[in-house]
Amino acid sequence: MKRITILTAFIIATFAVNSFAQKVVKKTTKKTTTVVKKTAVSAKPSAVALEEGKQLLAKNDCLTCHRLDVKIVGPAYKDVAKKYPATAANYEKLTQKVITGGTGVWGEVPMAPHPTVPAADVKKMVEYILSLK
Ligand code: HEC
Structure with missing residues (x-):
């Protein structure tokens, strides 16, 4: 028991x-x-992704025409960040614009197209640019 x-x-x-x-x-x-x-x-980009975006800007030709603070050929990246809030829709829109190039938003000077830069890389650069507030 x-x-x-x-x-x-x-x-x-x-x-x-x-x-x-x-x-x-x-x-x-x-x-x-x-x-x-x-x-x-x-959908906030991670610190690592932003750092990658920053390095990609330097690796590509972007800094020939853009600076962070002052307008040279293209608008200052800080002005781009002021104009566009960091949303998924703006990432998409600006990624397309960088790939196809274009004119008329900041003046008459066109941005050269970048058809050979992978879209994923361009998106990282755009995410970095829009994080510059
Ligand atoms: C040949 C010069 C030149 C190069 C190289 C260049 N840009 Fe631009 N960029 C411009 C000009 C000029 C504008 C303004 C276009 C307009 O008014 O629509 C611009 C606009 C932009 C804008 C804002 C677009 C808008 O519609 O408001 C972004 C974002 C941008 N560039 C990112 C980049 C990135 C990323 C690279 C590198 C992959 C790059 N640019 C390379 C000249 C350049």
């Missing part, structure tokens, strides 16, 4: 520990999911 009681107590204890462990696992999983969702909604 004593043995049975001990056995029952053991089974109950094992069950309790198990279900507790499961709860902990569930909680942890929930937390991870929430964090992932938040990142997707805000």
